[in-house]
Amino acid sequence: MVMMVFNELHERTAIVTGAAQGIGRITAETLAAHGMCVVLADLNEARGRQIEAKITSTGGQARFVPVDVGTSDGCKHMVDAALEHFGGLYALVNNARWHPHEMLVDVTEEDWDRSQDVLLKSHFLACKYSIPHMIAGGGGSIVGISSGHATQSSADEGPYEAAKAAIPGLMRNVAVGYGPDGIRANSILPGGIMTDVKHEAAASDPDPEADAWQARQNPVRRRGEAQDVANAVLFLVSDLAGFVSGASLVVDGGMSIELPGSVASRL
């Protein structure tokens, strides 16, 4: 039997938020490489246009739209752009992030509200505007990028962790509410992922010992890469995941399931 994996994605449209860099960029490039028409939604116009040019120069289909996903207008605009430029919408990958790194009592109310708008309300708004069009087109797949911080904590990440913990719950609600209409919704919980920005920072200030220590933090014994998360998105968006809905997929090399004593024995 010849397997035609991912052929169904060809010419289907995906929105990826936060697509100008990091996990969002690699996800957008991966979906485009598998034939999807990708709307790159990001605040960073300079980087976003570069990614659009990179994808289109290699024969892919991409359209950058400058939007603030923390606003209703921004989310509506990116959905309208998908319909206008590519004639439909099949997949939505909510990935953008902004949040302060401060102990909870030092977080301003303004930063709390802004972080929740970008990290969480954007998922609600993007779903609200996307789902009716996905249903009209025969179905769709929504992926919420959560984090290992949904279930584990570090001291100065309060707003981030509150939002990331809420995303799997919201995706389960979408899975149950719109499953009968052909919509699947899942979340991904990445842990410790190297991105272009982190690679650039590491290259300008190399620390091989710290890199090796980081790699020993999980049983797979290497740093996670943006491509690892993009591969999980590709699976969830594809028909291979046709019976996967409401799931929370952990992509962390097993870091979160290993007991501290087991990790300590090799550090």
Ligand SMILES: NC(=O)c1ccc[n+]([C@@H]2O[C@H](COP(=O)([O-])OP(=O)(O)OC[C@H]3O[C@@H](n4cnc5c(N)ncnc54)[C@H](O)[C@@H]3O)[C@@H](O)[C@H]2O)c1
């Ligand atoms: N990198 C990791 O180790 C890691 C681990 C777990 C989860 N995650 C999650 O993966 C996702 C991507 O992480 P990353 O490290 O690639 O992020 P990043 O910070 O490198 O990139 C975030 C992108 O979001 C865009 N953005 C910020 N605010 C926006 C707004 N209001 N509207 C539109 N775009 C906006 C930025 O311009 C940027 O391009 C995030 O949701 C993050 O929480 C990352």
